[in-house]
Amino acid sequence: MRIAVIGPGAVGGTLAAWLSLAHEVTLCVRTAFERLEVETPERTLVATPTVLTDPAQATSVDWVLIATKTYDAAGAAAWLAGLVGPGTRVAVLQNGVEHVERFTPYLPAERITPAVVDIPAERTAPGVIRQRRLGWIKVPAGEAGQAFADLFAHTPIAVEPTDEFKAVAWRKLALNCAGAVNALALKPSGISRRDDIAAIMRDLMAECIAVGRAEDVDLPDSLPDEVVAGYRSGPADGVNSLLADRLAGRPMEIDARNGVIVRRGAAHGVPTPVNAMIVALLEAAGE
Numbered sequence: 001m002r003i004a005v006i007g008p009g010a011v012g013g014t015l016a017a018w019l020s021l022a023h024e025v026t027l028c029v030r031t032a033f034e035r036l037e038v039e040t041p042e043r044t045l046v047a048t049p050t051v052l053t054d055p056a057q058a059t060s061v062d063w064v065l066i067a068t069k070t071y072d073a074a075g076a077a078a079w080l081a082g083l084v085g086p087g088t089r090v091a092v093l094q095n096g097v098e099h100v101e102r103f104t105p106y107l108p109a110e111r112i113t114p115a116v117v118d119i120p121a122e123r124t125a126p127g128v129i130r131q132r133r134l135g136w137i138k139v140p141a142g143e144a145g146q147a148f149a150d151l152f153a154h155t156p157i158a159v160e161p162t163d164e165f166k167a168v169a170w171r172k173l174a175l176n177c178a179g180a181v182n183a184l185a186l187k188p189s190g191i192s193r194r195d196d197i198a199a200i201m202r203d204l205m206a207e208c209i210a211v212g213r214a215e216d217v218d219l220p221d222s223l224p225d226e227v228v229a230g231y232r233s234g235p236a237d238g239v240n241s242l243l244a245d246r247l248a249g250r251p252m253e254i255d256a257r258n259g260v261i262v263r264r265g266a267a268h269g270v271p272t273p274v275n276a277m278i279v280a281l282l283e284a285a286g287e
């Protein structure tokens with residue numbers, strides 16, 4: 001398969017390295033680099049895919065994987081005119097619950113496969129990445145979801161189509177909204193071991209669950225405790241992508257990860273004061 005990865009950063013670069021073992025991969029980059037080096041839990045992968053720096057160089061492929069940050073959607077979309085032909089499928093690998101809505105200004109919804117990614121990865125330089133866990137990706141059940149999963153059949157990453165995609169995305173949103181405490185405190189995952197921080201994380205997630213339920217998503221009461229336990233049992237020095245952005249002085253996905261809870265909460269009449277507070281604090285911190 002011919003696969004183009006738009007935004008080969010921590011997630012996109014990790015997946016591009018794995019995909020390069022069996023497919024013809026093209027990287028669509030903003031900052032040029034020549035080789036991918038990904039330290040995975042199994043071994044270090046080195047790949048030298050074709051690298052494009054200008055959307056005018058792009059030609060059509062079988063699959064496009066969009067792995068930029070959510071706030072770079074417009075820049076990512078500039079690649080689509082060249083990459084998308086009549087049979088091209090486009091997967092959006094981003095956090096949040098608005099994968100399809102974010103790209104319908106540029107593509108028909110039926111061409112888009114939303115993907116929830118749980119692969120902790122950290123980028124130390126362009127093309128140099130540490131994949132902390134093999135992790136998983138979930139996509140909606142159906143022909144496109146199965147075709148997407150087949151791309152990864154040769155890898156140890158669990159890529160699965162699911163009938164419960166919406167619930168999977170909201171569960172991941174709960175995990176990600178809680179991770180805002182790291183960006184706010186400028187500290188990695190270990191701060192979740194403080195009971196006062198864990199309490200804030202649980203409050204953020206309780207609001208997420210209430211809003212998700214208002215959108216008819218089945219979310220368990222046990223989710224906040226499960227997420228806190230997961231954070232606490234993981235590496236204390238793990239840096240989530242929101243914290244990575246703040247540390248690097250980049251914009252942050254505050255709207256996609258916490259703002260969405262406030263916006264959708266307001267639409268349903270569900271109060272979300274803790275998420276609203278963290279959005280305001282992170283927005284002010286990023287000014």
Ligand SMILES: NC(=O)C1=CN([C@@H]2O[C@H](COP(=O)(O)OP(=O)(O)OC[C@H]3O[C@@H](n4cnc5c(N)ncnc54)[C@H](OP(=O)(O)O)[C@@H]3O)[C@@H](O)[C@H]2O)C=CC1
Nearest residue numbers: 007009010011029030031068072075076094095120121241
């Ligand atoms: N990191 C993680 O552990 C996880 C992240 N996610 C989600 O995955 C998504 C990607 O995150 P992550 O990989 O961490 O992000 P990164 O910041 O590591 O990578 C994003 C990449 O997109 C590139 N980019 C931005 N604009 C363009 C453009 N116009 N054309 C081409 N490339 C562009 C950036 O280029 P440049 O090099 O110039 O910055 C960068 O390489 C986010 O939605 C995140 O929330 C999900 C699960 C885990």
Ligand SMILES: CC(C)(CO)C(=O)C(=O)O
Nearest residue numbers: 117118119120240241242
């Ligand atoms: C928390 C984590 C690492 C889970 O995959 C993530 O989604 C992120 O860093 O954005």
